Amino acid sequence: MPELRKDPVTDRWVIIASERSRRPTDFVREPLPTTASGRICPFCPGNESKTPPEVLAYRTGTAPNQKGWSLRVIPNKFPVLGIEGELNREGEGIFDKMQGIGAHEVIIESPDHALSTAELSEKAIEQLIWAFRDRVRDLRNDKRLKYILLFKNHGEPAGATLEHTHSQLIALPVVPKRVQEELEVSEHYYKFKERCVFCDMIRQEVKDGSRVVTETDKFLVIEPYAARFPFETWILPKKHASHFEDLDQAHAQNLAWVMKSTLRKIESVLENPPYNFLIHTSPLQESANCYYHWHIEIIPKLTRVAGFEWGTGFYINPTPPEESAQFLREAGLA
C-alpha cells in the first residue's frame, strides 16, 4: 500500500509509492517507448484483457472489456494510490502519515493508436470531456475523496509512458496544498472585491486583447499575464462556475471545439511539443462557490525547470505571453 507523508516544514504531502519501488539502476535514461518496434499496445482494441477491467466505456452494443468502444476508462495497472482500505492517519514522531487511499484511472481517448488529442474529432474530444465529468460524478460518492485531478501527459518529456493517446485522473484523500492556496487567495479576493478574480481577469483580458488567443461565446483562451512557462495557455469558461463537473451540454460541445483549436495551434506553432494539460477545479465534496472558477491549464514542455525554480517557486519565462499569444493567434487553424 502506498503511503502519504507530510513534510513538516512545507506542509506538503508526498506519495511514497513503494509498490512501484525503483532501485538506482532503474533510473538509467530510458529509451523512448515505442510500438513501432512491435510491442503490443494494451490500449488498442482487441487487447482489452491486458488491462484491468474497465470502470466506464462508451460503446455501442458490445459487451464490457471487448472491442467496439470509442472511449474506455480503466484503473491504472500501477496505481499511485489504492482504492481499498482506511486512511489511518497517524503520527511518526514529529511526522504525519496516512495510507495512500485514492483512485488512479486511465482514460483511453480513442481506439486509434496513432492520433494525438488535437487530431481527434471534435466528437471524440467531447466524449473525453463527458468521461472526465462522469468519472468525477461517480467518484465523488466516495466521501473519503476530497479532490480529483484530471490531466494529460503528452509526449515522453511531459511524463507519458505509453504512446496511445490517453489522459488520467487521480483522486486524493486531501485537498493538495497548491489547490488550497489558489482557493484561499481567490476567496480573499472575493471578500475584498465581492467579485471572482477569474471573472475580473476575463473582463480585463477581453478588453485588453493582447494576451487573447481565441474567444467564443462560452470560452476564453489566453496566455496568462504571469505565465510561468513559454506558451502556457489557459482555457476559461466565461460564465462563472466553480466545479468542472457541473458542465452542461452546450459548454461541453463548445469546449471540444476550443480544445481542438487550441491544441492544434500549439502543435502547429511549436511543432508537436510535449505538453501537460490539467483541469483546475473546486474540491469534490464542497458545494458551488462564487470565488473559484474552474479552468484548464496547458503547459508545453519547452524549457527545463532548474535549481532556481525548485528553490523558490519563482519561474523564469523567456517568452512574454503577449508574444506567444500573437504566434498562436496568427497560426489560424480556427
Add this chain to the structure above:
Amino acid sequence: MPELRKDPVTDRWVIIASERSRRPTDFVREPLPTTASGRICPFCPGNESKTPPEVLAYRTGTAPNQKGWSLRVIPNKFPVLGIEGELNREGEGIFDKMQGIGAHEVIIESPDHALSTAELSEKAIEQLIWAFRDRVRDLRNDKRLKYILLFKNHGEPAGATLEHTHSQLIALPVVPKRVQEELEVSEHYYKFKERCVFCDMIRQEVKDGSRVVTETDKFLVIEPYAARFPFETWILPKKHASHFEDLDQAHAQNLAWVMKSTLRKIESVLENPPYNFLIHTSPLQESANCYYHWHIEIIPKLTRVAGFEWGTGFYINPTPPEESAQFLREAGLA
C-alpha cells in the same frame, strides 16, 4: 529590462525575461552543449575577456580578469534580473508588476574544465562555500535585495547550459512565496513547541537512523521523511543557525568534506546523474531567528515532473527514503 509579474490567483511572482526572448523555433530540442567539438569555453583560464568583469576571485598575485585564479565570480552574461534601476512597483488593472531588479552571478568553481563538483578537492569545495558566503555578505548591503538563492544545476537535464563546473546565485527584490511558506510553517511550529522544527527533525533522525546517510560532529546528511524525489538528500548543520552566511571556519571546512562525500556517493550510486543543489536560508535583511534552520537540498533529476505534480504540488516518489539512504550508506567512499 526584465519584468516581475504577480499571478493574482496564486500570488506567485514570475520573471518575464524579455531580453532573453525566445521565439517558437528557439525551443526545438537543443543538442547537448559540448566543448569536445572545439567550442571555446568562456569559463576556462585564458578566456577571462569573454565574460563580464569578475566581481570576486580567489587568486594569488595576478591581476583581475587574468589567469591565475582558483575560483572566479562573474555577473551572468544573460542575467534574468538587472542590478540597475528602481523597482517601480505598479498595477496593471488587476495585475501587479515591478522592474526585474536583482543580481544574477556565476561562480566558476575551478579553473579545471572537466571536473565535477564532487571531483574537486576539499580545499576547492571549501573555497566555493567561502565564495557563496562572501557574495551574500556583499550583496546584502543593497537594501533592495530581500533574498538570495545559491544553487547549482549539474548536467543538461538539470538545466546546465555550460559544461565547465559552476554554480549560480540569484538575488531577488522579494522573498519568494515558497520560501515565505517554509518560514511561516517553521515559525508556527516554533510558537507551538518553542523548538525549531529542523532541530527536532535532526534529533529524531539521529535516533531513528533509517534515513541517515552520514553524520559528522557538525552536519547530518539525511534522505528526508517526505522526500519528493528519489534520492532527494538534505545536509543540515546540527547546531541551530538561521542564516547560511553566518557560517564559521570550522563549519565551512567540515561542510566541504560532507558535500564532497555526499556528492560522490550520489554520483557513484546513480552513475553520475544530473542534479540540482540549493541552499535554503533565511531572508537577507532579517536578523538571526530561532525558528528557521539553513540547509542544503540536493535533488538528483531521475524522474520527470508531469501533469499531476504541476496541478497539485503533490509529488509521487517511487523510492522510499529509507531505501535510498541505505544505498547511499552502503556506497562507502567516506
